[in-house]
Amino acid sequence: MEYLHPELETMERAELEKYQLKRLKEVLEKVSKTPFYSKKFSEENIDIDSIKTLDDIRKLPFTTKNDLRENYPFGLSAIPMEQVVRLHSSSGTTGNPTVILHSQKDLDNWADAVARCLYMVGLRKSDVFQNSSGYGMFTGGLGFQYGAERLGALTVPAAAGNSKRQVKFIVDFGTTAIHAIPSYATRLAEVMQEEGYGVNAKPTKLKTLIIGAEPHSEEQRKRIEKLLGVKAYNSYGMSEMCGPGVAFECKEQNGMHIWEDYYIVEIIDPVTLEPVKEGEIGELVLTTLKRDAMPLIRYRTRDLTRILPGECLCGRTHKRIDRFKGRSDDMIILKGVNIFPIQIEKILMQFPELGNNYLITLETVGNNDEMTVEVELADLYSEDYNVLKGLSKEITRQLKDELLVTPLVKLANKGTLPQSEGKAVRVRDLRHIY
Ligand code: DLL
Numbered sequence: 001m002e003y004l005h006p007e008l009e010t011m012e013r014a015e016l017e018k019y020q021l022k023r024l025k026e027v028l029e030k031v032s033k034t035p036f037y038s039k040k041f042s043e044e045n046i047d048i049d050s051i052k053t054l055d056d057i058r059k060l061p062f063t064t065k066n067d068l069r070e071n072y073p074f075g076l077s078a079i080p081m082e083q084v085v086r087l088h089s090s091s092g093t094t095g096n097p098t099v100i101l102h103s104q105k106d107l108d109n110w111a112d113a114v115a116r117c118l119y120m121v122g123l124r125k126s127d128v129f130q131n132s133s134g135y136g137m138f139t140g141g142l143g144f145q146y147g148a149e150r151l152g153a154l155t156v157p158a159a160a161g162n163s164k165r166q167v168k169f170i171v172d173f174g175t176t177a178i179h180a181i182p183s184y185a186t187r188l189a190e191v192m193q194e195e196g197y198g199v200n201a202k203p204t205k206l207k208t209l210i211i212g213a214e215p216h217s218e219e220q221r222k223r224i225e226k227l228l229g230v231k232a233y234n235s236y237g238m239s240e241m242c243g244p245g246v247a248f249e250c251k252e253q254n255g256m257h258i259w260e261d262y263y264i265v266e267i268i269d270p271v272t273l274e275p276v277k278e279g280e281i282g283e284l285v286l287t288t289l290k291r292d293a294m295p296l297i298r299y300r301t302r303d304l305t306r307i308l309p310g311e312c313l314c315g316r317t318h319k320r321i322d323r324f325k326g327r328s329d330d331m332i333i334l335k336g337v338n339i340f341p342i343q344i345e346k347i348l349m350q351f352p353e354l355g356n357n358y359l360i361t362l363e364t365v366g367n368n369d370e371m372t373v374e375v376e377l378a379d380l381y382s383e384d385y386n387v388l389k390g391l392s393k394e395i396t397r398q399l400k401d402e403l404l405v406t407p408l409v410k411l412a413n414k415g416t417l418p419q420s421e422g423k424a425v426r427v428r429d430l431r432h433i434y
Pocket of ligand 1: 090138139140211212213214215216234235236237238239240243244245301303324327
């Protein structure tokens, strides 16, 4: 078994926890001198000397995206601004965007984390790594760029879009690994087929795909793997933590190792804010242990997952988190029933007759809220009215079984639903707000 940082990746739990506690105390010392946390701690009567064990972290207040917004742009900085070398910003739908600051030390630690992830899925210096993410504020661009360079692979910073050019790069440069968000990976697979490459066509050297940055089901992953003839590894991260490199699947493809030398991991009930029982689904809360410019204490990610029980066969001791169920703020409440878009995707992807793109629309019709699921058909699927009617009936039945509400299913021709440049927009909520 090979590890990039064996002493850290396979650390015994007791040793890892000791390491975390030491770091936590250092982080608390540092943040308690910042205006934001010193105010927060004094308002809540927090004495950082009372944090003596890792469990004591529960005495500390949470940090939320709203805190970042309210202290826009530099209010959470923990170092003098002249030591800050990069800023990433993510725009929200309302209010101020969030700003994340990085020192050179942060960028180095981030590159190390991404390099560790890439090494874990088998990439080496001899690999050719192509990145199809935008190189700008989206951290999937620069994050993977520096990580792959740190590893020593040959990097191809193709950036987003222009699928024919992506295929040409894959072929001409002998790309062995590519990073793409899942909704783009399916598009790329289609263009590769059109250009005569991939499964059952001219072979390429592509064998590894890194997918993340947006929710996707296991069924979607399997589809992508089949379409591209690659192994696809799930990758999780968020701008507030740095970007990609927070958690990543190993070759076992059974949950993502979350790097506990970088983060203290908690899973809480988003309503009571108490820890959930071991192995139960809840909101992921992270405390940064290595961030220099902008450490965050108990940051509420809003992402819903659980810790997988047991040890991983790969020998890494860092906890594994399950595929994300969604975000607490993505949950649809329809007729009093809670629904996550990923539940819908999971059903749709089981139908070989269907393509990869779908759109969920919520509307008020009369006094009722209704859900419409539009989904594209697979290439060259039947145009026979009765066949299509039977198919949509079966999809409706399976969705009803899963969701407990009956959506209206509409089949669309391939390529007719909107395709976004960045992360896919799967839900349109047009309901009246009373
Ligand atoms: O998406 C960072 C990233 C880039 C991760 C490239 C992986 C690959 P943000 O734009 O800040 O950062 O969005 C973060 O995206 O809170 C999740 O809701 C969602 N997300 C990220 N990875 C996954 C994943 C980047 N593997 C938000 N599965 C997070 C499901 C994911 N959702």
